[in-house]
Structures are given as structure tokens and as C-alpha cells.
Amino acid sequence: MNKGNEMAGPEKEILDGIATRSVYALGANAASTRYCFRVLRRFLGEGDVLELGPAEGLMTGLLQSTGRRITCVEGAEAFCLSLSARFPEVEVVQALFEEYRPDRQFGTIVMGHVLEHVEDPVAILKLAKGWLAPGGKLFAAVPNARSLHRQAGVIMGVLEAENALNDMDRRHGHRRVFDPESFRQAFLGAGLSIDFFGGYFLKPVSSGQIEANWSDAMLDAFMVLGERYPDIAGEIYVLASRPAP
Template sequence: MMNEEKTRLADIASQSLYCAGVNRDTIVHCFDIFKRFMNNGSILEMGPAEGIMTDLLVDLPNSLTVVEGSEIFCQSLTKRHPSINVVHALFEEYKPTQKFDNIILGHVLEHVEDPVDILRHARNWLTPTGQILAAVPNSRSLHRQAAVIMEMLSFEEQLNEPDRHHGHRRVYNPETYRRDFLAAGLKIKQFGGYWMKPLSNKQIEDSWSPELLKAFMTLGERYPDIAGEIYVVAGL
């Protein structure tokens, strides 16, 4: 089973589009939000992929460890950031030798087979005052609601072509997202959203200015229920 998952991750990594176009902007904005809530102290980033978030975390005055299931991504991260601890392992295999003040899961829980189990693992790796900061796409995003009305999707949580390309196994809504944290025995300190997304990535990339894109990233913070991305800050 573990070997099958590693093969799956290798296939996804070989054609990954996480750092392409608007996707990069969403990760950068997510980092800006997480930075508001982060503790001083150690950081574990789970599933960094190409390392867009890693490139920003590495500049913070915190010790940084990343755990990634794709060997391709691990090799790239090690070459780019030789000072950080890069661990090539599935989350289920990972055995940290320390506990962490911050655990980052940026666009991870929509990928894994059992997100509650992964959150339980992460909970056990927290210091007593540590917290998990996690973000995922939101099925209630305006562009998904429009797709249902246009009959491009049969319902908001249906996986679309980009979801399948990225290896998503589910699309969360705000309720199901909070549910999984509570089921893992975590306390939710903060729930929010960002990125008011009315159109597809391609439509936005073809015609939007950087200033307009930034405005809509921020606008999503005002309306988390229908934002393109949702996040949770949780602790023990």
C-alpha cells in the first residue's frame, strides 16, 4: 500500500502544476495569513511539493523541517535549501525526533487517503502550545457554484479536471473541513478564507492585473464561506 502511494505521488510530481500561474499567488497569500498566527519556535511543513511555501518559511527565524512523499520534490528542496531538514517519507511513516511549535499543511488534506488519521499524527507531533495551520480549496467557491449552474459539475464537491490532475481525493466545504479537525481531537482556534475566485485560473491569468488579483485574494478574507480557499488554525 505504501509503495502504491509513493508511485502515485511520483506520477503527480512528474506533471505538477502547483507553482504555475495563479496557484503560486494563492500559496503566497496563504503564507501571509499563516504568518499572522504562527508561534515562535520550530516549524514542520508537511507536503511542500515544489516548495513555494518553503521558500517563504525558510526566511523566518525558525528551525524548519519538511516531510514530503515525492523523491523528486525532496531532491529539489535539498538542492535549493541545504540548510533545512528535508525528510523523504509518507506522513504515515514519519517518526519525528522532536515536537513542533507550528505544523503547516498547505493543500495537503485534500490529497491524502485518510485526513483524520493524518491530523491525529500531526496532533501528536505538537508541543503543548503548538498549532496546526492548514488550508484547502473550498467547494463553495463562486467559480464552483457557477460550474454547477452551468452544468459543468453535477455538484460542488465533484472532482473536476484540475482536481484529478493534482491528485485530489476530495473537495472540502467549510463544515466538512472543520469536522475533520474536531474528529482528530483538535480544537479550532481560527477558521477563515481567502481568494474570492469568480472564474477559472486560465480566464484570470489571461486578463487580470496583479493588483486586481491581490484585491480578490484579500476580498475572500471577508467572505470565507464562498472564498476559493479556506483555512484552519488548530491546537490541543
């Protein structure tokens, strides 16, 4: 594991705290990550892969199965130690994204559930744009404020607004909840070209209700349905690239 520059104290404490209570690799969240990889694999090009914010490393293992050279940049020490132990072939760099200084460019950059966490999403996307190799692609996925379960929460009075932070958002350390328009605008603000916008996981109820009552077949069916209705899917994603000179 390679240490980055000395990390900013408050931000490191936030990341270490998130690592102690993360549930990204459990239940419906894990199923969502696995389906996200199914979507991402359609767009994987040649060259090395940079994964930003791998957390428990569920996506990392799936990316490694493609045979590509993988580099992970993660701020939480506990996650980095676990990643290094489980994936010795993967280069794991402990650093804030703002501190990372790669020695090469990448064919694919993966940002799964990253941009809702960072202080300045546009600034992070601008950095990532510079790390893309010519013809490279950046794939990012985030929760969708317009998800059916959030819309229902507003109608029921348990959520103030679709983009308000709920208890699970706060547990994960989310700073915002994007809707499709604000998500796309972040990429445009960073000077990236949007090649594709999509979604997956049509989510009518909470993760807890899904885990208690749904079969695996139901969960997979609703993952697929989210691709048909991306604007109201639980997860949305963008495939972006550097614009031609």
C-alpha cells in the same frame, strides 16, 4: 535528505506521478500560496516549523525567511531532491506522513493543500496533533467546494456538484473537495480545537481565465476579498491546537 521507512508502493507511485505534472508553483496557484503565507505569518509562534507536503517548495522558501528551523516531509522523490538542493538548511525527509517518526515536537505545523490528497484526513490530523509542542498550532489550507467558480460551474452544467472532482483536481491527485463544514469536522474528529476558521481568494472564474485576463492588482484584491467572505472563498483554512488537558 533523510529517507523514511520503505514507502508503500502504490501511494509512492501516485505521489511521483503528481510531481511530474504539478502546477502549484505557477500562475494563480503561486499567488494563492504567497497570500496563504501572509495569512499564516499572523499565527506563527515560537519554535521549529514542520511543513507537510511542501511540493515545489514555494511555501518552504517563505517559511525559511522567518529564520525558524524548518523540517519538510514529502513523499515524492523528485520534490525532495529539488528541495534539498535549493534549501540546504532545511531538513527534508522523504516519507509518507504515516511513516514519519519525528525526534521532537514542533511549534507550528503547516499543511498547505495536503488534506485533500490523503486517504484518511482525520488519521493524518491525529498524527500531527501528537507532533505539536505544548501551545503549538496547526495551520491547514484546502480548496473550498463552495468557491464561487465551483458554484458557477454547477449552474453552467460543467461540474456535477460543488464537491465533484474537476480536471484540475484529478491532475493534482485530489481525493476530495472540502466544504467549510466537512473541513472543520475533520479537525474535531481528530480531537483538535479549532482556534480560527477563515478563507482567502474570492475566485469567481477558473485559474486559466484569471491568468489570461487579470492584472496583479486584481488578483491581490480578490485575495483580500476572500478574507471577507470565507464561506465562499476559493481557499479555506483552519488554525487548530491540542485541547487543554
